[in-house]
Amino acid sequence: MSSPDSHDAVIALTRHWLTHAVIGLNLCPFAKAVYVKEQIRYAVSDATDMEGVLTDLEAELQTLKAASADEIDTTLLILPRALPDFLDYNDCLFFADRMLKQLRLEGEIQVASFHPLYQFEDSEPDDIENYTNRAPYPILHLLREDSIERAVDAFPDAEAIYERNQETLRRIGLAGWNELMKR
16 A cells, blocks of 8 residues: 555646646646647656755756657656745745756746645735646646647637636636545
8 A cells, every 4th residue: 555655646646636627627728638648757756855856857857858759748746745835845946947047958948836835926825816836746847848839839829828727716716626636
């Protein structure tokens, strides 16, 4: 039997969130294709601090860069033991962006952010709109820029996704979100 923090359990909970929230609510209209094609790499970090997270991030950036997009189009670096505080996580994003520049991956790969306590600037912690970026664990989502460009080109009105997501979450509310996540 796996412990709640086993890699398999972490990936299972992350996949549940991905399939039921991100894909199920169509929060990211680009996610379904890479999910169906099994082009998502789920990397569970054992890091417990920012230094360990950044070490794992560098390894995952190199893995994504070296892999064919047909094999790995995107990576979810899942951090079940690190950065539980959202402000610490937010600080890590600064260093992640610096790492992209140092590795000369800026313009090739970008990092998107998800966290259990995600909070947009100028929002209250309990605002339902924050749930568009809430995940069961802190996650650094590594995306290929060219894949994003192709997806945006294929999706009319990509700028409206953010607003549509907020409307969706306001419609289902916190009770609906909690029901979705407990299934």
